Amino acid sequence: MTRTLTLSPHSPDPNLIRQASEIILRRGLVAFPTETVYGLGANALDEEAIAKIFIAKGRPSNDPLIVHVASVEDISRVASEIPPIVKKLADVFWPGPLTLILPKQAHVPDSVTSGLNTVAVRVPSHPIALALIRASGVPIAAPSANRFGHTSPTTAAHVMDDLNGRIDLILDGGSTTVGVESTVLDVTCTPPMILRPGGVSREAIEAVIGAVDLRKKRTESDDEAQVSPGLLGKHYTPRAELILCSGEKKSALEKLSALARQAQAEGRSVGLLLADEDMKSFESISCIPYPLGSSSDLETIARNLYAGMRTLDDKNVNIILARDFGEQGLGLAIHDRLMRAASQII
Numbered sequence: 001m002t003r004t005l006t007l008s009p010h011s012p013d014p015n016l017i018r019q020a021s022e023i024i025l026r027r028g029l030v031a032f033p034t035e036t037v038y039g040l041g042a043n044a045l046d047e048e049a050i051a052k053i054f055i056a057k058g059r060p061s062n063d064p065l066i067v068h069v070a071s072v073e074d075i076s077r078v079a080s081e082i083p084p085i086v087k088k089l090a091d092v093f094w095p096g097p098l099t100l101i102l103p104k105q106a107h108v109p110d111s112v113t114s115g116l117n118t119v120a121v122r123v124p125s126h127p128i129a130l131a132l133i134r135a136s137g138v139p140i141a142a143p144s145a146n147r148f149g150h151t152s153p154t155t156a157a158h159v160m161d162d163l164n165g166r167i168d169l170i171l172d173g174g175s176t177t178v179g180v181e182s183t184v185l186d187v188t189c190t191p192p193m194i195l196r197p198g199g200v201s202r203e204a205i206e207a208v209i210g211a212v213d214l215r216k217k218r219t220e221s222d223d224e225a226q227v228s229p230g231l232l233g234k235h236y237t238p239r240a241e242l243i244l245c246s247g248e249k250k251s252a253l254e255k256l257s258a259l260a261r262q263a264q265a266e267g268r269s270v271g272l273l274l275a276d277e278d279m280k281s282f283e284s285i286s287c288i289p290y291p292l293g294s295s296s297d298l299e300t301i302a303r304n305l306y307a308g309m310r311t312l313d314d315k316n317v318n319i320i321l322a323r324d325f326g327e328q329g330l331g332l333a334i335h336d337r338l339m340r341a342a343s344q345i346i
């Protein structure tokens with residue numbers, strides 16, 4: 001059975017945090033909120049605990065984990081070399097949704113890094129995450145707390161839906177605020193390379209360290225997919241068939257409303273994962289709307305994105321229609337997740 005403890009996201013009760021840390025130190029699994037998504041945590045230095053993460057998630061062992069520490073100083077517990085650029089980035093973005101790829105310490109289990117000689121590490125900003133790491137006294141490895149391939153969880157209920165009975169404890173601290181995962185930045189190469197766009201934008205990173213490369217989308221057949229297997233094609237998927245329309249807003253909405261009409265005629269139920277103001281284009285068609293927020297407010301869109309996919313799935317829609325919001329700022333991460341969730345891109 002999976003227990004849930006409810007905590008204040010701002011000032012978590014130290015007694016409850018202590019109970020959770022005892023589970024971590026007894027090699028158990030604890031799901032906890034970070035500012036991005038809920039993570040499924042285990043002692044990063046304990047191979048047996050790490051093995052349980054892969055089993056609970058149904059995650060293939062070639063997909064390495066992010067190690068969470070409570071301060072910049074603590075990255076030396078898992079990273080063997082810390083290039084000067086790390087301090088610059090940490091000063092601005094930590095604690096926060098940025099993960100850095102660094103050369104690993106020998107004692108970090110291969111199961112954490114999938115045998116790579118690098119380790120992914122970040123300092124999360126969520127008070128519950130920080131309190132749990134501090135109370136445990138060990139670095140905590142945590143992938144997103146969903147079944148492998150499914151949409152990442154932004155609430156404790158999402159974690160429960162995916163992992164009930166498979167993990168020991170869920171710390172419920174309400175909805176996460178960023179809503180998409182951290183940006184994964186490889187700083188072992190020059191220039192550094194964004195392996196996964198996320199909560200910290202490319203523009204914000206470049207303002208601090210200059211130009212970075214962006215890893216291009218990979219397909220499963222691509223050799224280099226092994227470098228960061230979380231970047232494999234389809235991922236983050238809802239059950240319904242998600243159709244993503246990219247391109248300019250007016251023509252995208254026209255194409256999507258034509259699809260909605262056609263689906264309706266075929267007796268299929270349609271969910272809309274769109275900006276508030278986009279819903280007008282579907283007024284005469286019976287659809288189930290999930291308004292993500294205003295398209296001028298990408299932070300809100302990102303925060304609501306995964307909850308939208310899960311909510312529409314819960315309503316048993318057959319298809320989900322979505323459009324993307326450009327590639328500026330957080331738009332890049334939103335675009336990336338929609339692309340991976342999509343069964344069809346038009």
Ligand code: TXA
Pocket residue numbers: 034036037038039040063064065066097099101113116118119120124142143144145180181182183184195196227228229230231
């Ligand atoms: O926001 C987040 O990053 C969340 C919260 C819980 O911190 N975690 C998360 O973990 O999204 P996960 O396991 O779902 O994604 C980890 C990503 C994957 O794309 C993985 O391939 C990449 O990080 N990664 C981990 N270690 C790596 C390494 N040594 N080299 C390259 N990529 C790595």
Ligand code: MG
Pocket residue numbers: 143144152
């Ligand atoms: Mg994940």
